């Protein structure tokens with residue numbers, strides 16, 4: 262359907278087993294996602310794309326460790342191992358992911374001072390990536406989201422999709438989560454409450 266798009270979130274080497282910020286079973290979804298890519302008229306990808314010394318990296322903050330939280334001017338931020346550094350091998354898409362049909366790649370997290378989980382807004386929830394405008398101009402109103410990680414970039418993207426007036430379905434069989442302190446179930450609850458269809 263011309264008004265539907267598949268959004269594949271951050272299917273990158275660093276989020277797969279052996280990567281810098283591995284999501285358990287992250288690469289298991291590749292065959293399923295490859296099949297889905299063939300059945301959507303519009304396919305859009307996101308790519309986590311950080312400069313070295315990004316402010317979301319624990320290594321950028323003295324005495325802080327990955328998976329701790331800090332307060333940033335834009336709100337609470339989880340700190341991560343260095344990952345998805347612009348141009349690095351780990352920032353590349355999974356080699357078996359068939360992204361030939363992708364019409365748009367939204368890169369995010371490329372400003373050093375602010376992270377961006379969502380495909381729509383940076384973590385200040387105010388600075389747009391331009392995706393909503395792209396979708397509207399192309400007449401796309403319904404989104405299916407898959408990828409990594411369920412409880413961060415997929416969830417924030419789905420919540421913003423709904424808040425921007427798009428219908429959003431998250432295909433959980435084609436997602437995998439990081440799960441820090443129950444974050445998968447917290448974010449599933451938030452998505453459900455917001456009207457995201459969990460498929």
Ligand code: VGL
Pocket residue numbers: 270271276309341378409410411412413414415
């Ligand atoms: C992500 C943590 C840091 C994600 C990206 O893709 O879910 N998580 N950067």
Ligand code: ZN
Pocket residue numbers: 309310311317341344345370
């Ligand atoms: Zn990141």
